[in-house]
Amino acid sequence: MTARTSPESARDIPEATVARLPVYLRALVTLSESGTVTCSSEELAVAAGVNSAKLRKDLSYLGSYGTRGVGYDVDYLRYQIAREIGVTQDWPVVIVGIGNLGQALANYSGFRSRGFRVVALLDANPERHDEVVAGLDVRPFDHLEQIARDHAVAIGVIATPAVAAQDVADRMVACGITSILNFAPTVLNVPDQVDVRKVDLSIELQILAYHEQRKTHGAAT
Numbered sequence: 743m744t745a746r747t748s749p750e751s752a753r754d755i756p757e758a759t760v761a762r763l764p765v766y767l768r769a770l771v772t773l774s775e776s777g778t779v780t781c782s783s784e785e786l787a788v789a790a791g792v793n794s795a796k797l798r799k800d801l802s803y804l805g806s807y808g809t810r811g812v813g814y815d816v817d818y819l820r821y822q823i824a825r826e827i828g829v830t831q832d833w834p835v836v837i838v839g840i841g842n843l844g845q846a847l848a849n850y851s852g853f854r855s856r857g858f859r860v861v862a863l864l865d866a867n868p869e870r871h872d873e874v875v876a877g878l879d880v881r882p883f884d885h886l887e888q889i890a891r892d893h894a895v896a897i898g899v900i901a902t903p904a905v906a907a908q909d910v911a912d913r914m915v916a917c918g919i920t921s922i923l924n925f926a927p928t929v930l931n932v933p934d935q936v937d938v939r940k941v942d943l944s945i946e947l948q949i950l951a952y953h954e955q956r957k958t959h960g961a962a963t
């Protein structure tokens with residue numbers, strides 16, 4: 743499967759590579775902030791926690807091969823990857839469902855530093871509408887259409903209970919939101935042109951539990 747790429751590149755990059763680009767970007771930001779000017783593919787691979795042959799192959803999709811004997815220019819590669827992902831531009835984001843998780847997400851400073859600007863926090867519960875979270879008023883869910891229009895919102899985050907998530911997704915799609923990050927433990931039905939990414943920490947824990955169990959059984963035999 744391939745992923746859509748930026749208009750400049752008009753190339754298709756494999757989905758698995760796309761999933762690793764943010765990992766490389768994070769490693770490059772750390773290297774850059776520590777004053778590193780160039781790095782070898784091995785150094786970058788260690789910093790990103792991947793195999794260096796895979797890293798070189800991934801970066802070749804971006805047309806970036808480094809310079810023999812010198813390696814990669816850290817800031818230039820950081821810019822190239824950020825541009826490929828689309829985070830050199832500012833992405834307005836709305837978060838719907840401002841309970842425990844929605845508040846934690848709203849307070850997460852890492853979104854802004856990676857090009858995501860939270861423009862509104864929406865909740866259906868009127869009791870929440872007096873609250874200010876991360877410097878933003880919590881607003882009625884019914885304001886979604888107006889906010890999406892005013893800020894040209896492309897990305898919506900769902901942090902409501904599972905029973906409400908499909909309705910929230912339908913309303914997001916109806917007002918032109920084409921990418922959804924869903925934290926609710928439910929499968930969303932959306933039109934083909936809408937991208938949904940699902941985050942489920944309990945699934946990650948279950949995968950770890952599976953490996954733990956195998957370690958325990960392996961040790962017992």
Ligand SMILES: NC(=O)c1ccc[n+]([C@@H]2O[C@H](COP(=O)([O-])OP(=O)(O)OC[C@H]3O[C@@H](n4cnc5c(N)ncnc54)[C@H](O)[C@@H]3O)[C@@H](O)[C@H]2O)c1
Binds near residue numbers: 843904906926944
């Ligand atoms: N993906 C993960 O790893 C992960 C981790 C924790 C929680 N969750 C999920 O995230 C969701 C939120 O969890 P929480 O602990 O913050 O819950 P919570 O009850 O604290 O908050 C949910 C909020 O959604 C609001 N809401 C309900 N229906 C709504 C609607 N139709 N429109 C707008 N707002 C609505 C509620 O008023 C409430 O403020 C749940 O679905 C939970 O299962 C996922």
